[in-house]
Amino acid sequence: MNFAGRWVIVTGASSGLGREMARILARERGANLILVARRGDRLRELATELEAATHASVRVLEADLSREADVERVFTESTAIGEIYGVVLNAGVTHFGEHLELSWSAFQAMLATNVTSVVRLTTLFVPYLIEKKREGGILLVASMAGLMPVPYQSAYSGTKAFLTHFARGLWHELRGKPVSITTFAPGGIATELTESTGLGQHFKNGIAIMGAEACARSALNAFAKRKYLHVPGIFNQLGALFARFLPQRLFAAAIGAEYRKALASLKP
Ligand SMILES: NC(=O)c1ccc[n+]([C@@H]2O[C@H](COP(=O)([O-])OP(=O)(O)OC[C@H]3O[C@@H](n4cnc5c(N)ncnc54)[C@H](OP(=O)(O)O)[C@@H]3O)[C@@H](O)[C@H]2O)c1
Structure with missing residues (x-):
């Protein structure tokens, strides 16, 4: 794909991976951007930063993607701004902890954001x-948590498994059509999502974690090459390979044991 001078929409652009993808798209790939998230102040700050530093046009759409009406509005308003060429569906939330501690309303918001809106x-x-017929494409940000069951992020892992199946199934349905679907499945990334849940501290204590910028670059390279599925980083790629050939139950047990310790250390 060639993003130069074309409109790309990025959901979840107010922080983390989405913000870094937006920066790279504008600064290095010459894209015009439509930034989507709930925190409009953050989006406007980013739009100002990027319009000052690049030739990109940047628009902001404040929207809560857990709400059906906002999701519909994102489509109608973004397509009214310009001809969309790239769609980066990145917004997502997790819950790190016992599933039974996840409130029903928080679960419904997670499902609506991570799955239904996508x-x-x-x-x-x-x-x-x-x-x-412009040969555009869609990048779906899933997770390695969608490639195997992840205890203590059970519902999140389920939402990401849905995405990896949905997007790859669709890839086959769309063969020969002028549009591509790329599934991106990162492991741990240093973002607000990991910091706010306590996962970040756990990652720092042992498991490899990627910087948001490096991860964003890897995502966009895969998107530009219209890859089917991409896992960034050699450590994660080895993990994904093992997860394909070793019994997933063993993997899940090891992750569960690690996370149980991490959660115990987070308790006051
Ligand atoms: N961090 C990791 O370790 C990791 C690993 C694998 C996959 N991922 C995936 O990567 C994606 C980006 O996550 P991140 O790590 O960059 O986390 P992050 O820093 O917390 O960013 C999440 C983004 O999603 C947006 N968002 C959340 N709920 C939303 C809603 N209801 N409506 C609109 N926007 C919403 C947030 O914006 P507002 O709060 O402003 O709405 C924010 O911009 C997610 O899909 C996540 O599942 C992350």
Whole structure:
């Protein structure tokens, strides 16, 4: 894909991976951007930063993707701004802890954000991109947690497993059509998501964690090459390979034991 001078929408652009992908898209790949998240102040700050430093046009759409009406509005308003070429569906939330401690409303918000909004926007953008015949594409940010069961992030892991199956299934359905679907499945990344849940401290204590910028660069390279599935970083790639060939139950048991210790250390 060639993003130069084209409109790319990035959800979850107010922090972490999404913010870094937006920066690289504008600074290094010459894209015009539509930034989506709930925290409009953060998005406007980023838009100002990028418009001052690049030739990119940057627009902000404040939206809560756990709400159906906002998801529909993101499609209608973004396609009214310009002809969309790239769609980066990155917004997501997790819960690190026992599943039974996750409130029902928080679970519903997670499901709506991580799964329903992604399926809805994909379902709206695929026919749009096909009709435009500009060879555009969609990048779905899943997770390595979608490639294997992850205790203490059980519901999150389920949402990401949904995405990895959905996106790869669709990839086959869309063969020969002028649109690509790339699944991106990172391991731990140093972002607010890991810091706010306590996962960050755990990662620092042993498990490899990627910087958000390096991870964003890897995601965009995979997107530009229209890859089917991409896991960034050699450590993660080895992990994904082992997870394919070793019994997943063993993997899940090892992760569960680590996370149980991490959660115990987080308790006051
Ligand atoms: N960090 C990791 O270790 C890791 C590993 C694998 C995969 N991932 C995935 O990478 C993606 C980005 O996560 P991150 O690590 O960069 O986390 P982050 O720093 O917490 O960023 C999450 C982004 O999603 C947005 N978001 C969350 N809920 C939203 C909602 N209801 N409506 C609109 N936007 C919403 C947030 O914006 P607002 O709060 O402003 O709305 C924020 O911009 C997620 O899909 C995550 O699952 C992360």
